[in-house]
Amino acid sequence: MKQLFHLLPTGTTIVVATSCYLLFPDALTRVNAQSKANNQQPVILLAQADTEAKSTQKSPANSLSEATDAKNLITYNLEFNRSPVVGNRMRLRGVYSEGRLAFTRPRNWKLDKGQVKALIRFQHSPALYASRSNLTVLLNGTSVGSVPLNRKQSQIGQVLLNIPSNLVQDYNELTIVAQQSNSLECSNPNSPDLWTEILPDSKLIFNFQQQPIPLNFSRYPYPVFDELGLDTNQIVYLQPNQVSQTWLTPAARLQASLGRTADFRPMQTSLVSDVSDVKPNQRLVIIGTPSEQPALASWKNLPLKVVSSQILDRDNNPIPEDTGVLLITRTEKSNAPVLIATGNSSQAVAKAVQFLTQPDVRKMGTGQVILVDKLQDTATPGTRQWPRYLPEKNTFQLSEIKTQVNGQPFTDVTVRGAAAPAIDIDFRALPDDRFLRGSSMNLVYSYGPQMNPRTSAIEVLLDGVFIGGARLDSESGANRKNLKVNLPENLVKPNSRLQVFFRMNSREPFDQQNCLQPPDQQLTGTVHSDTSFDLRREVSADLPDLNLLKFGYPLAAPQDLSNTAIVLPQNPTATDVLTLLALSERLGRISQADTVKLDVYTPDSLPETVRKNNNLVGIGTREKFPLPDVFQSGGLNLSQAFSRLSAQATVQTPQDAQGMIKQIISPWNKERVLLALTAQSDTGLERVRQVFNQDPWFFQLKKDTVLISSDQKDPNPYDADAYQLDFFQSAPKVNRIEKTTLLSKVSRLIQENWLLLPLGIVGLSVLLYGISQLYIKRLANSEKK
Template sequence: MNPFRLFTWFAALLRSPLPAPRKIHLRLFLPIGLFLLTLICSLGWGWEHAVVHAQSPAADAPVTSPDAGIDKGPAPPQSSGEAAAKDPDVSDAAKKGGVVEPLAAGQYVLEFNRSPVVGNRLRLRSIYDETRLRFTRPRAWKPKSAKLQIRFRHSPALYATRSNLTAYVNGASVGSLPLNKKQGEIGSAIFDIPPDLIQDYNEVVLAALQNNSPTCTQDPFDPSLWTEILPDSKLVFNFQPQPIALNFSHYPFPIFDNLSLEPNQLAFLLPNAVDESWLTATTRFQTSLGRFAQYRPMNTRLLTAIDETKPNERLVIIGTPKTQPALAKLTLPLSLKEGQLRDEQQKVLPNDVGVVMLTTTADKRNPVLVATGNSPEGVAKAVQFLIQSRDRQLGTGQAIVVRQVNDVPPRPSREWAGYLPTASNFQLKDLTTFDNKPYEDMTVRGADAPVMEFDFRALPDDQFSTGNVLNLNYSYSPQVNPLTSLVEVQLDGLALTGKKLDSVTGGSHETLRVVLPEDRIKPNSKIRVRFQLDPRERRSCNRALDQQLWGTVHADTSFELNRTNVARLPDLKLLQFGFPFTAPQDLSKMAIVLPDAPTTNDLALLLEVSARLGRLSQSESVKLDVFQASKLPTQDRGNRHLIAIGTRDRFPLPEALRSEGFTIQEAFRRQRGQSQLQTLPDAEGLVKEIVSPWNRDRALLILSGQTKTGLDHVRDLLNRDFLFFQLREDTVLIDAGEPSPNPYDPNAYTLEFLQQAKQKQQISEMSLLSRILKTLRIGWFIIAPGFIIAALLLYAIAQSYLGRLHKKG
């Protein structure tokens, strides 16, 4: 409808004569109606134009397809490049280096025995039991089909028509089967899983209903009620890799995928000259990746050329265009001319400006992260942007110019995320879960309720005295059997105390006072609360009866702790928690020392150490420094905890190798006390902690060996959890029985632990006055009577002396 014709028609209508009674009202109504109709017509024309415009392809449309994540059913086979070519926006961005092209479609087999929950078998007991296995889906995988293959065996006492096994995936049932096999016979079943059920985080639940009677199973704890899931059961799914859009809003993806089913593969490109600025920036970046990884495996290696990159590897390039000339061979979002980075106006960026970019290799198969600048200062600023979460969260797009990064203020040395608060009195809600959320009220249900567990991790230098108390606040439901129902508290599996649930009407916010033994609270401790809930009236064959029973632990459960912070070093067991090198958590009081002109083995071990330090610490920033031997400042040598890396002949701090106890010397000689011997060859790695020769309040960690093979073994020790968490004493010798040991076989390595230090040094962050005041505050009930007794003794001695003087006078 044309609004101009409508306006002419209404104008003629206004000029026509109207009846007198209605003339005023209509002449008021018609202008208002004219305005409203004109507005509606204009809006309708604009809406139609907007719809037509939206249907045409836009030049700045997002890279991700609007159908991403929607399964449209089976598609005809296509090559890895065709998927991106069909979307004009994705292919357009790919030409500019903004998309990583997908690899060919594949199949992934996830066997149950990879989960530590399964081990050699997974057993289901009682009338009803279930077990849960969790797995992730890598971010760039789109499932095409999925199958769950179960191999099992069960008790021959099970009654087939009343016993079955059911599988659930993310809450949806995918199949069920009867438990009707003969004795010793192994059953097998395959369940199809709809691809749209597969999410980023997935859970497989296997539930068994087991009865040994055609009518009613009287004893739910009969040992004949069992079913075993064999460890060769597996989950198989076919997937189609998707194009990966390069955007810092998803960082650390695609450089690090926390949903990956395999170890993340990273490669660092070596610069043409290794200096301290590159060492420090690269080590800080690797530490931040370790914090992203946490418990997830990650493999790192060093490259001398970009074309050495393998499939599924992520390439990281850190350095200026002069130290990393390979940057000129990449398609970068910003211009690089004459060895200098330039902005959109082709002006040279200032030296104090950092640049971070995402691009791809020449074949567009591997994502590349570039942290660069026109000077080492700019490179350091770019890396610091990637490290600090408060700044990194602002990032988006494919390239970021970092002009200013705020310095994160230092945190107290004893403020560690995930550990106990430093206050003497705190509550359960002050502790955090594994995903850094505060604990809330927790409730369990049923007669066979699961145990409630929470971390109770003391700081590594915490020394507890008597008087540690847990005030457990709990509630429970009515209709419990007061004779057999109870609540129990355990510390690391040790039962501390229990209390009957003796009210048939239930309990609300009752308190149980539990004394915590001072010698049992460790940096990896866990407290478990178990409710044994039995119904007052037990009916046969009625499982639903016990679901009315519940127990709750409240978040205002409180703790009272008496402790001082004193650690005795050297002790490699404390290194399992990063102490003392991760105090404070930003690593500002430690440094790593390398030989002058470090080798590739030295650098590989440096990256592994920094990744492990990242796994063991949580902070807003990373402030550790890396020095070469000849450039280590005297002040840092005495004021920092040090980690020294290198073979014996190139060790950066040779005086440390002459410390007491076990030492490695020239010509493959070893010495321990007065004993000396020579070994040919000596391929063992050495991990040794000593008190720093330059400061008795600091520690020095030695990572060494006679050969580069020894350094590789030390690197394996730091990379593999099943080796690292065996550390103890103050000296460890590690060797492998074969040149390329199986990374998943704990028996492939030999560890020998030695205690060399004759006397340990006490290290504490508290001042002398603070120690005295805390001792007085904790031990007042002993010190006060002591003062009184001492005063009485002095009074008696003084009176006796005065009496003797009086007699002589």
Template structure:
């Protein structure tokens, strides 16, 4: 046998496959109150002004469970409900907020919405509530609604004295796709001859309680890994994705590592959607809107013996088609269905094996994008998992390139696509926004420039037309639009202090017609401005950062450097509680959301089994309430800043107090005691209630986006705060320790940076040098005399 054949035999391991069971079929079972968030209300009767909720007895059109067999696999789907009504209010979009204003003669606004994958849309309509300026001419002002560039109706803007109007637009069901765009265009005139586009009385406001109403039938889906992550995660869903992890009989470091990696991957796949997760101990606790995730060996998860996943279980071991146990280093992925205590179908995702090695291998296959794309069928046995190379620490997708000179086309959109030429039209042209996110450990210096390459239409009034460049809404440069408008350039200095890891570059074309007396939509749309993709940037920067700084954690730094999370380890108490594990899930999900890579290499340990090399070389995230915290020295009185002690004692410098009780959550970052370039992040509190507040901070964007300082105290001031509003919580930020500066530069640049940070030393040195020269000159003159 040749060496090549031996290598192939090591890679290719053929297992005897069992007979495939009937494919599991899952029918979503949305429930009225549980399925719709408070912001979504049932559609009122057409003649009802107030949007009162519909009668629950009328809203619940789901059929009652019939006499079904007790098949745990759920291969016999129930009859689908007739029709379900769902209302999506426009204020769910951050673009709308309290109002959506249309300003100008021909303004337009666009909103995106999605169609869940489990829907078969039967009908849809847009109910638009609006208010407009009383100065508008009723016979010349209209509001038009489009869906995916298809007009679905118009309404005249003829309400007297700015009274609120309401219009219903029927949307053909065949127009609704997975991703959709709702456009609202207005023609607003205040003059019979020519309206001034800068007239402030040209306005119409779309009220935030406007909504889209859908009637749909839940769609039966055959579970298959080729559709993963659906139905467990729906990228087009309008409600939060919901996962429930089945808690094994005992919690080990291997299980915690597998769960943290899967949760980080789920956070990435959920992207900008909310993901609700929790631990359960049995299937009866699962609701109809959740997906069940079972991770562990058959010995740890007895439910595996009752699931129809093709591979049978005997004596706590998985058997292949020849009734032989699967090798310990082989993992198994499977999808199935089960039923909860309400006899509802629940989709089940299984990652198992006959050993912890096999379980982790199955999870790793699912979290690695190149491998996950190859998965198909109801069950996948994983014999080998490719080792995805760890990316460079400063190779971050969606951020500025590491080279100092680059073009706009080298930046990427939110969808991961490179920027191309962008053109806007009209006197109310929208601002072109480009993500201009500096790497968290970048320090920009004076001398950074941008060479804007742009073009514009020739029919412009050069006295009133200009192009502006902004960083986060702050104008940093502008230039009048003159000449024929072709291939113009404009050099702009980039202020170093404005460019942050969450910055946005804006280019605003202010377009005014050459002859203001010419009116009409055609004349307005002849005005255009184009930002070209070869716009150049030349940055002057250094790789310098100060830690600890929780503001950097908003971008994941330093825990997500590199982006596969391979330098971060989570440490839990020796006997973790469910609250500890749920905190691990919240943290892992957030780290998945703020990072992008083809793999996840996060690890988890119990406090008494952290390897010395991990403690000394990695960033550590310690989780646990005060009495069981893995590293209690973080909150001892001898440490700097806030100290927590038993008996609900708190100490700050020389002040000491005892609270009754202390339900606040605490997040504290300190330099790692075992490594100069690493940090120790503590997620803790005096009680489990405090840990739940920490979970909320990582789960909710309005809270997480406020992080700063090195210590955060979190508490709630409402019993059930809204996930979209931070006002239900109290956050206190503290700066307790002196930040440590980490530099990755040459010795000469370190000296220059040191003098920039300590400029007073340069002045002191100049004074001392002058005194020294004066002393020498006096000695010389005395000797000559």
């Protein structure tokens, strides 16, 4: 079975690896990595190459140059255990098996000849025949080495292979191929003796020189964020003199924009109060006017001058107050890149940041300085226009679904061979979709000739559940056949995935005598992009529900976050601000739009119209929480003096270090929600922040209240077991947001209360019987008269 994973950044500059993300086969389009691998050279060949190199005479000048370069080399070890696919091992089974690892090359790395190596450590079955079993390593389709599987009694073996530096590209794929045999004649592909394990301490070793980082907005978001980086991108915000609403909103919008850029890649955010505290591997962000950020006045290498808290142009005239200013430079001490969004007014600062949040507009930027004179506001998308989800209309084709990998429309996909992989289709329903009976898919497919019609078939699965299929019953193949598949209404969810499998077997049988597998590369199956869908659904969602928050609902409806407002205490602490940035980043990751219109307020600056019309998020500890109405709602709540209360009990918690996430229906609008990120102390609020920072915890959210705790003093944020999450459904009642017909409401009421249906039938029968008896009695009395 072919596997593929993506090695991603960590918080360490060198060697240590702490996080990674699975990259599915269809993600190769996005990363432009070829679905191939390199063969590695045996150790003996490397020794010969070294001998030849030693025998080669070099001039003294060349020797001195190489010695100087060697001193500047930095070593980086990329270990295989950074991938969840590897974990404790990567096991290769069968006669032929492949394991694939994808990795990137950071933009500022310079790799020269002989500076990339692969250390492969492995174990294999003692039943393998060394003369017929080997392990081959490939990089981007080019072979870099092979080694026989000849270790006795499953002893650990290892091989160190040189990788030509010219093979390493921005996006790379390392493939390890095991060809295994346990018989001199014919090996059974299903034999449990055919196995080889790649050990997790295998690694890629890079020796590189750091290249100067270009300071140019034409490559933005680089160098602020490097999409090719192997370490966690570390963003540092310089705190202003006073944290006000005019600073909080631009910071939150920029962080949400960076979250969209990061997507699945990890990012670490922190605050500093002094520029000298910034480290070389960090990226500094400065937001605010010169009066809010006094460090700008003392900066020596700024492209523009700052005099008397005003920014001057090249003619030493003050830049207009409605013009945003964007600068990119370096810190004087650590030489770290710095992004500055400033201006001579708070409106100018907001305009400068807004320029960076609009992907289409910021492509115009170049050089170290950008003056944003005019910036047109982007129209707000519809509430149900979610680019990564199903189209809003009920009848559409597969070509109208954009792939989650690269955001491009789905096109015809062809698979080949007896072990063809599945064709994956992201079938993500909108979070407020409720599917009804009668939804269907008309699958349009083709397949080639020379198949065995008795054993070949096409299968359709929804989240791993079989929902339809048909035999491939034509020996001469078929073109553009149709298969209608019903979509079960209870299976379609916001993270659903359709899979189409072509189970193709050749007409030629297996040659047991000569141990020859029948040819299978002529077997092809295609799913066409004009495959159509006819859905039966309605808008209906029950709130509060933190499970829907995992997909962004309702905070990310619409996707530009314009219906969401965040409220912080009047004088927010550093923990409050970091929690705001973590939430903004998460909202950016789970939304997709042409801009960011998220607003941040303090209690004094919160308009009444926003309070009534928007979804609200309150951040802060219990004593300074800006929206105390949340603690007056029913269910589990924090109370004064480190205590908790609910309908069942009231308890004192003098050592309360837990964080709490609670969602309720907004007291000011029954169609909006109020989300509370709170705790009794900063320690608890920090744990709330980590839930939004880390995928393993965030995607566990459910019900309407979560308590976050840890038994560790300083929990490791990359440890999935470091925090414990307890979930509660504490809301006294659920509010249903729906746009349905009266008939649909009655039908759903009957479905949800079907136990009352017999009682209703009896009651209706008694009522009709009474009415009929009354009518008969009156009719009889009238006849007597």
